[in-house]
Amino acid sequence: MNNLNPMNWQAFKNMLLENPDKVLQFQYAEGEYVDASYHITEIKQAPIVSVDCGGVMNSWTEIVVQLWEPSVAETERAMKVSKALSIISLVEKSLPLNPLGVVKIEFGNSKFDTRQMYPSEFIAEGDSFTVNLAADFTQCKAITRGQSCGTTPSGEECCTPSSATVANVKQVQVLEMVGAETQSCTPGGGCC
Incomplete structure (x- = not known):
């Protein structure tokens, strides 16, 4: 069985x-x-x-x-x-x-x-x-159950990344690109 x-x-x-x-x-x-x-x-x-x-x-x-x-x-x-x-x-x-x-x-x-x-x-x-x-x-x-996974107070579904998370990921990607172009990182420079 x-x-x-x-x-x-x-x-x-x-x-x-x-x-x-x-x-x-x-x-x-x-x-x-x-x-x-x-x-x-x-x-x-x-x-x-x-x-x-x-x-x-x-x-x-x-x-x-x-x-x-x-x-x-x-x-x-x-x-x-x-x-x-x-x-x-x-x-x-x-x-x-x-x-x-x-x-x-x-x-x-x-x-x-x-x-x-x-x-x-x-x-x-x-x-x-x-x-x-x-x-x-x-x-x-x-x-x-074939339903949506609920929504947060901001109107986003709980099982999808929030727009704040997506924005943070994009900001990190931009910062990584800036750091890569200059090949240097200084304190307060925003690259780390």
Whole structure:
């Protein structure tokens, strides 16, 4: 299963429920897996409220599953999906998780900066169940809606350079040309 859209919590949990006896692995980069001795250290639920550059309020919930690799690998330890499900069950006794919340997996180690990633593909092969992770991304929601990106008080759109920025760039270009013609720069001469 390959998802281009973020997966919700219920769909993620259902994928796990279908594979309880398999060993749960996470691939965070091509050929790079979270060490088998990882722990699920916490599951966070984060309500997000934002206003985008088009002036539209947005809200959603994220469910973040945090993975941690111990500094000394525990070679005898590989988490089965059923163990992950028991941790989820324990969490949900205290914190009811929004079934429509967007799932993210948070992970990092000495070779990979900590970040939140989306489950993008699930591979059940033999005795293993692998969750491939994809990088989070940014977007302009206004443009995605087919709208303008909002305007500033001066009437310019927020995602385009302001006329002041364009004027400053032109002034720098002129100053660079003046400096190039004279091949010298003196304090207060305006070339730097």
